[in-house]
Amino acid sequence: xxxxxxxxxxxxxxxxxxxxxxxxxxxxxxxxxxxxxxxxxxxxxxxxxxxxxxxxxxxxxxxxxxxxxxxxxxxxxxxxxxxxxxxxxxxxxxxxxxxxxxxxxxxxxxxxxxxxxxxxxxxxxxxxxxxxxxxxxxxxxxxxxxxxxxxxxxxxxxxxxxxxxxxxxxxxxxxxxxxxxxxxxxxxxxxxxxxxxxxxxxxxxxxxxxxxxxxxxxxxxxxxxxxxxxxxxxxxxxxxxxxxxxxxxxxxxxxxxxxxxxxxxxxxxxxxxxxxxxxxxxxxxxxxxxxxxxxxxxxxxxxxxxxxxxxxxxxxxxxxxxxxxxxxxxxxxxxxxxxxxxxxxxxxxxxxxxxxxxxxxxxxxxxxxxxxxxxxxxxxxxxxxxxxxxxxxxxxxxxxxxxxxxxxxxxxxxxxxxxxxxxxxxxxxxxxxxxxxxxxxxxxxxxxxxxxxxxx
Amino acid sequence: xxxxxxxxxxxxxxxxxxxxxxxxxxxxxxxxxxxxxxxxxxxxxxxxxxxxxxxxxxxxxxxxxxxxxxxxxxxxxxxxxxxxxxxxxxxxxxxxxxxxxxxxxxxxxxxxxxxxxxxxxxxxxxxxxxxxxxxxxxxxxxxxxxxxxxxxxxxxxxxxxxxxxxxxxxxxxxxxxxxxxxxxxxxxxxxxxxxxxxxxxxxxxxxxxxxxxxxxxxxxxxxxxxxxxxxxxxxxxxxxxxxxxxxxxxxxxxxxxxxxxxxxxxxxxxxxxxxxxxxxxxxxxxxxxxxxxxxxxxxxxxxxxxxxxxxxxxxxxxxxxxxxxxxxxxxxxxxxxxxxxxxxxxxxxxxxxxxxxxxxxxxxxxxxxxxxxxxxxxxxxxxxxxxxxxxxxxxxxxxxxxxxxxxxxxxxxxxxxx
Ligand SMILES: Cc1cc2nc3c(=O)[nH]c(=O)nc-3n(C[C@H](O)[C@H](O)[C@H](O)COP(=O)(O)OP(=O)(O)OC[C@H]3O[C@@H](n4cnc5c(N)ncnc54)[C@H](O)[C@@H]3O)c2cc1C
Ligand code: SF4
Ligand code: SF4
Numbered sequence: 001x002x003x004x005x006x007x008x009x010x011x012x013x014x015x016x017x018x019x020x021x022x023x024x025x026x027x028x029x030x031x032x033x034x035x036x037x038x039x040x041x042x043x044x045x046x047x048x049x050x051x052x053x054x055x056x057x058x059x060x061x062x063x064x065x066x067x068x069x070x071x072x073x074x075x076x077x078x079x080x081x082x083x084x085x086x087x088x089x090x091x092x093x094x095x096x097x098x099x100x101x102x103x104x105x106x107x108x109x110x111x112x113x114x115x116x117x118x119x120x121x122x123x124x125x126x127x128x129x130x131x132x133x134x135x136x137x138x139x140x141x142x143x144x145x146x147x148x149x150x151x152x153x154x155x156x157x158x159x160x161x162x163x164x165x166x167x168x169x170x171x172x173x174x175x176x177x178x179x180x181x182x183x184x185x186x187x188x189x190x191x192x193x194x195x196x197x198x199x200x201x202x203x204x205x206x207x208x209x210x211x212x213x214x215x216x217x218x219x220x221x222x223x224x225x226x227x228x229x230x231x232x233x234x235x236x237x238x239x240x241x242x243x244x245x246x247x248x249x250x251x252x253x254x255x256x257x258x259x260x261x262x263x264x265x266x267x268x269x270x271x272x273x274x275x276x277x278x279x280x281x282x283x284x285x286x287x288x289x290x291x292x293x294x295x296x297x298x299x300x301x302x303x304x305x306x307x308x309x310x311x312x313x314x315x316x317x318x319x320x321x322x323x324x325x326x327x328x329x330x331x332x333x334x335x336x337x338x339x340x341x342x343x344x345x346x347x348x349x350x351x352x353x354x355x356x357x358x359x360x361x362x363x364x365x366x367x368x369x370x371x372x373x374x375x376x377x378x379x380x381x382x383x384x385x386x387x388x389x390x391x392x393x394x395x396x397x398x399x400x401x402x403x404x405x406x407x408x409x410x411x412x413x414x415x416x417x418x419x420x421x422x423x424x425x426x427x428x429x430x431x432x433x434x435x436x437x438x439x440x441x442x443x444x445x446x447x448x449x450x451x452x453x454x455x456x
Numbered sequence: 457x458x459x460x461x462x463x464x465x466x467x468x469x470x471x472x473x474x475x476x477x478x479x480x481x482x483x484x485x486x487x488x489x490x491x492x493x494x495x496x497x498x499x500x501x502x503x504x505x506x507x508x509x510x511x512x513x514x515x516x517x518x519x520x521x522x523x524x525x526x527x528x529x530x531x532x533x534x535x536x537x538x539x540x541x542x543x544x545x546x547x548x549x550x551x552x553x554x555x556x557x558x559x560x561x562x563x564x565x566x567x568x569x570x571x572x573x574x575x576x577x578x579x580x581x582x583x584x585x586x587x588x589x590x591x592x593x594x595x596x597x598x599x600x601x602x603x604x605x606x607x608x609x610x611x612x613x614x615x616x617x618x619x620x621x622x623x624x625x626x627x628x629x630x631x632x633x634x635x636x637x638x639x640x641x642x643x644x645x646x647x648x649x650x651x652x653x654x655x656x657x658x659x660x661x662x663x664x665x666x667x668x669x670x671x672x673x674x675x676x677x678x679x680x681x682x683x684x685x686x687x688x689x690x691x692x693x694x695x696x697x698x699x700x701x702x703x704x705x706x707x708x709x710x711x712x713x714x715x716x717x718x719x720x721x722x723x724x725x726x727x728x729x730x731x732x733x734x735x736x737x738x739x740x741x742x743x744x745x746x747x748x749x750x751x752x753x754x755x756x757x758x759x760x761x762x763x764x765x766x767x768x769x770x771x772x773x774x775x776x777x778x779x780x781x782x783x784x785x786x787x788x789x790x791x792x793x794x795x796x797x798x799x800x801x802x803x804x805x806x807x808x809x810x811x812x813x814x815x816x817x818x819x820x821x822x823x824x825x826x827x828x829x830x831x832x833x834x835x836x837x838x839x840x841x842x843x844x845x846x847x848x849x850x851x852x853x854x855x856x857x858x859x860x861x862x863x864x865x866x867x868x869x870x871x872x873x874x
Binding site for chain 2: 021022023024026027030031032044071072088110112114133135325326329330333334335383
C-alpha cells in the first residue's frame with residue numbers, strides 16, 4: 001500500500017487509532033486458527049462515518065479490507081491473508097439502548113457478548129446466543145459468524161435474534177436493514193443474508209437484537225453410558241419425547257479422560273460417553289421434565305444418572321463440560337477444533353468415523369458435541385512445529401468432511417468457513433448454489449476487496 | 457536468556473484470545489498489542505528474528521502489569537507472566553534501564569541509601585517523589601496523598617528476637633519488606649503484636665535486605681542478584697517453622713519469583729526452593745489460628761463494613777485469598793462486603809503507574825468504582841503497593857480508609873491482661 005494512502009486512512013481516524021508499526025501489525029496477523037499473515041495498516045474506527053470514509057478510500061484504491069472483532073474465530077476468518085487494512089471494531093463498544101418495552105437492544109459491533117448478557121440480565125432478560133467464547137467474542141463477530149452456543153437447541157442461533165443492522169458496503173455506502181419490529185417482511189431479508197457473511201459483504205456498525213424474558217429456573221442432569229450408541233440414542237429419544245432441553249451436550253471417552261487427568265472431577269473414565277442435559281422454564285414443568293428425562297436415560301441403559309439438587313451442584317456438573325476444551329489443549333500445544341454437523345440420528349456414526357479417521361492418520365482426537373443439534377467438535381491435538389504431523393491433521397480434516405456430507409451433514413455448524421473450510425465449499429454446495437453466492441458477492445463487493453481469500 | 461521451557465510455553469499459546477477477558481490492560485485499550493496473546497506474539501516474532509528490540513517492543517512488555525491474571529486463567533496453561541519477565545531481562549540486557557530507574561534500583565539494592573532518600577523526603581515530600589521512585593514516585597497519586605515515611609526504619613526499632621509472654625507455640629522469621637521498613641511501620645508493629653499474642657516467637661534478622669522483586673520484575677536481574685543471595689543465606693540458616701511476610705510482592709517473590717528467576721537464569725535454585733517452602737503470608741498464619749486469637753468479646757454499635765481487595769501477588773502469586781476473608785469474617789463488629797472484581801489488579805503494579813500513567817489511572821478508576829459500589833468504610837488488603845495506589849486515589853470526602861488486614865486484626869485484639 002502506498003504511503004499516501006496510509007496517511008489518508010490515518011487521517012480519517014486520527015493518528016491514535018491508526019498504526020502501521022510492525023510491532024502492532026504482528027498482533028493483528030492472527031486469530032484462533034493456525035495460519036498468520038500481516039496486514040499493512042490497522043485502523044480502529046469509532047463511528048459508522050469513519051468506517052464509511054475508510055471504505056471509500058479502500059474502494060477507490062482497490063485495497064483489501066478485513067473486519068475484525070475479538071479475533072476469537074476458529075477458521076481463520078479474520079486473518080488478513082491478502083494484507084491491506086484490518087478494520088478493528090473493538091473500540092465501538094457501546095450498548096446504545098436496551099428497550100424493555102419492545103424487548104430489543106441496540107449495540108455497536110465491538111460490544112462483547114457477555115457484557116450485553118450481563119446488562120440485559122440485570123433487567124430480567126436474556127440474549128440467548130451464547131458461544132462458549134462469549135467473554136471475548138464481539139457482537140459484530142458473532143453476527144458475522146452467526147454464532148451459536150450451548151443454548152442453541154432450545155433457543156436458536158444469532159440469526160434468530162437479529163432484527164436489524166447498519167452495514168457499510170464495499171464502496172462506502174451505508175446500508176440499513178430490518179428494524180426494531182419482530183415481524184418484518186419488507187423485501188428480501190438482507191439482515192439474515194449478512195448474518196454469517198464473515199465480513200465478506202460489508203462491515204457491520206450497528207446491531208439491533210431481540211431479547212427474551214429470562215427463564216425462571218433450570219435443572220441439570222448428567223448421565224454416563226457404557227456404549228456411545230446408547231448415549232446418542234438417548235439424545236434422540238429425549239427429543240422425540242417432546243422435551244427441548246436448553247442444552248444437551250456429549251463428551252466422548254477421550255475427552256472425559258483428558259478432563260479427569262487435568263482436573264480430577266471424579267468423572268467415570270471407563271464409559272464411552274457422558275451426556276449433560278439442562279432444562280429451563282417454570283419450576284413445575286421442570287420437575288416433570290427431569291423425571292421424564294431420567295426415565296428415558298434409564299431405558300437407554302445409562303449406568304449412572306446424577307441430578308443436581310441446586311445451582312452449585314449444577315455448576316459442578318457443567319464444570320466438566322466447560323473444562324473439556326482446556327483439558328484437550330493441555331495434551332499438545334496446538335489444536336484444531338472441527339465443527340462438522342450431522343442430523344442428530346447420525347451422531348454416533350459420525351463420532352465413530354471421526355475416531356477411525358484420526359486413528360488411521362495417527363492423530364489424537366477428543367470429541368465433544370452439542371449433541372442436541374448434531375454439532376460435533378472433534379478436537380485434534382498436535383504440535384504445529386512438527387510439519388508432518390500438521391499435514392496429517394489437515395489430511396484427517398479433508399477426510400472428515402466428505403463423511404459428514406455423506407451422512408446428510410454440513411461443513412460447519414457454528415465456526416464458519418473462513419480459510420479453514422474454503423476449499424471444501426464446492427463439495428458442500430452444488431454449482432447453482434455457488435453461482436448464486438458469487439452473484440451476491442459480486443453485487444455487494446464488485447472489486448472483491450472485502451475479506452478476500454475467504455469463503456467466496 | 458530464554459530457556460527451552462519458556463519457548464515451549466510460548467508455543468503452547470494457541471491464540472484463542474480467551475485471556476482478553478482477564479487482562480486489565482486489554483480491557484481498557486481493547487487492542488491486541490496490550491493483550492496477553494498480542495504481547496506473546498511480539499515475543500515470538502522477536503525470537504524468530506523478524507522483530508528487533510524497539511521502544512514499541514519495550515512498551516508492549518513494560519505496559520504489562522505482571523498481574524498474572526492471564527497465566528492463572530489460560531486454558532492451555534501458558535505462563536505468560538514468566539515469558540514477559542524473561543523478555544524484560546532481555547530488554548535490560550540490550551537497553552539498560554532508563555536513568556530514573558537506575559537511581560531507584562541502586563537505592564533499593566542498598567537499604568541505607570533508600571533510607572537516606574526517604575529521610576530526605578520527610579523534609580519535603582516532593583523530594584520523595586523524585587528520589588524514591590518505585591513505590592512512591594507514582595504518576596497518579598497526588599503528593600499530599602502519599603503517606604509520611606516512618607520516623608525511623610522499622611527494622612531499627614525492633615530487636616532481633618521477640619518472645620511471647622505466654623506459652624510459646626511456634627517460631628517464625630519475619631521478612632520485613634521495604635514498604636513496612638520505610639513507610640508502613642504500623643503494619644510491622646501490628647504483625648509483631650498479633651504474632652506474639654498468638655504465642656509465636658518472632659525473629660527479625662537485622663541484615664535482611666530488599667526482596668528485589670521491583671528490580672528483577674523490571675528486568676534488572678543483575679542488580680537484584682546480590683540482594684537475593686544475601687536474603688537466601690540469611691533465611692535459609694534461621695531455624696524457624698515459617699518465614700512470614702506482610703507484603704504480597706515480597707511473598708510471591710520469595711515463594712515463586714526468585715526460584716523461577718534462578719532457574720530461568722540457569723542457576724542453582726535449591727536454596728531458594730527450601731526458603732520458598734517456608735514462606736507464608738501473615739494472613740495464612742492468622743487464619744490457621746483464628747480461633748485462638750484473643751479478640752474483644754463484645755462490640756457495640758453498627759458493624760463496620762469492610763471490603764477486601766485481592767492483591768495480584770497474593771491471590772495469584774501466593775494462592776492466598778480465602779484466608780484474609782476468613783479472618784475478616786471472624787472479627788467481631790466487622791461485616792465483610794464483597795466487591796465486584798475483587799481479584800482484579802488495582803492499577804498499581806510497582807513502578808507501573810509511573811511508566812504507564814494513563815492506563816494505570818483508568819484501571820484504578822474501575823477499582824475505585826467497584827469499591828464505592830460496596831459502600832464499605834474500609835478497604836482491607838495485603839500489599840503495600842495496592843494500599844498506596846488505593847489510598848492515593850480515594851478522595852478525602854469518600855471517607856474510605858485503606859488498611860492492611862493485619863491492622864484490623866490488631867484493632868480487635870482484647871486488652872492484654874496486666
Ligand atoms: C475457546 C473458543 C470457544 C468458542 N466457542 C464457540 C461457540 O460455542 N459457538 C460459536 O459459534 N463460536 C465459537 N467460537 C468461535 C468464535 O468465538 C466465534 O466465531 C465468534 O463469533 C467470533 O467473534 P469475534 O468477535 O472474535 O470475531 P472475529 O474472530 O474477530 O471475526 C470473525 C469473523 O467476523 C468478521 N467480523 C467481525 N466483526 C465484524 C463486523 N463488525 N462486521 C463485519 N464482519 C465482522 C471477521 O471479518 C471474521 O470473518 C469459539 C472460539 C474459541 C476460541
Ligand atoms: S495465552 Fe492462553 S488464553 Fe491467551 S491466547 Fe494464548 S492460549 Fe489463549
Ligand atoms: S500479566 Fe496482567 S497485564 Fe500482563 S498480559 Fe497478563 S493479564 Fe495482561
